[in-house]
Amino acid sequence: MSVGVFYHPDFAEKGYITLLHRVKPAYDTLCRQPYAVKLKFFEPSVTTLHQRLLNQVHTESHIGTVQAEGFHEVALLSAAGVVTAAELLAAQQLDSAFCFVGTAGHHAGRNYSWGFCYYNDVAMAVVRLRQLGVNRILILDMDPHSGDGTRDILALDPQITHINFFADEDYSYQDDKHHNYGILIDNATDKVFLEALEEILPKAANVDFVIVIFGHDSHCEDYGDFYLTINGYREFTHRMKEFAANRPLLFVLSGGSNPQVAASAIPTVIESLLD
Template sequence: MKVAVIYHPDFGSKGHSVLKARIKPSFEALERSGLLEGEDVQVFSAEAAPLALVERSHTREHMERMRTEPSERMYHEVALLSAGSVLRAAEMVAEGGAHHSFAYTGTAGHHASPGSCWGFCYYNDVAIAIMRLREMGLARFLIVDVDPHFGDGTRNFFGEDPHVYHVNFNHQVSSNYDGEKRNHDIGIGFDADDETFLRELSAAMEMAKDFDFQICFVVFGHDSHADDYGGFELTTAAYPKMARIIKEASGERGVVFVLSGGSIPEVASKAIPEVISVLSGR
């Protein structure tokens, strides 16, 4: 199988109020696209991440807030399901069941630190998946965060880890690369267009592809679209080009796309099937 798509209808019905409206329309667009015909692209149901694994990733205080505070408690179950979606997507690639994968989510993850969270994020789905993959024997990972908001939670998990290479796009107008710690921050401003974004992504992936990673995670926030809330000025044409750059730089190594920010159904309905099409080789 070329691409595993992990999905659950609860992402569209119980997901965060800002994020959930895009889920069902984009999945229906994927069904209409013809990509699910045949064996190359298959859909699998998400299951909640094991609570014990999540508890090893986050502090006891954070877990208690998620269970008791009203603003967090209402999304606790769908956040566990979202983390489970990313976990299954990563495991399928690691085990060879799929070459690449795309994980739908109902909440995001990259603003969730070990002991805190904000910005529609509750549990750091990528950090939880990496913890599990390390239990399976994998060690080195590339994370490419193209959501226009800085992935501070992911950086708090892995900023000191020399075995994780973290490429992080953001609204800042300055950029920074810490070669020793593998932290590459790319600030392209609030009005970044397709050309700027794709040029900077290509340069970053050229640097990252020599890092001996085993799996690449892509934190995919389409809030970077000009019609969405994130502040970049991208068009939908940028997303399949982005996916192609990352896939080609990853070579034979698997790529796990993780749905992050974004609220506009029309954007998601075009971007998500096109990204999955690139991953499938069509």
């Protein structure tokens, strides 16, 4: 298995305040693991391509707001890593990848954002994948907060399957026409989450590319309203790997602020991608 890890020191220094303290402890712990020699490490950089993708996904007014708030550079750099990972996966130069970020993406809609999110990194990667001829894509969001920004941008796209687990909405939804599935599992344990995953995954059988939005705010010792554990993350990653089979598998970091949780959760996910 060829596994890529995308990381930039700016994520830990210039990222959103709630998210940035978890980044370096997780990366440093990862680098100390014996299996780290098997990983391929990449440091993303922003090019004119990423600027163009940004303009395709977000309005000028939103970009202006993010610039005024001071998060434009680190949010675009985060998205650049996700886009580059998607390109290398599509070119079969990697089998799977994990992207660290400095800001998150799933609460970033076309013309707004909130909740530590600024630019929708995954939506930008989807636009890029389309340019490369990859059309049918699964976005599986297991951050316990609903991916409203991703829905704002991609909900009506029939070739995107969006599986959205959350604890912060009032009800579940199912739109088979547009392949949108919202699954309310408030206070979910590993068992509840993994059973819900098993039930919904067949809806995504026909995709060509798998993206997982991974928030460790889903951990029992972090701030979201899921109560997952490190063992749950290991099983989840193995399950996603089995589901993806020979299709590209891209994990993108989302919420989570507890450095101890991050230092355990993120290396566990990456090690499970290698297994």
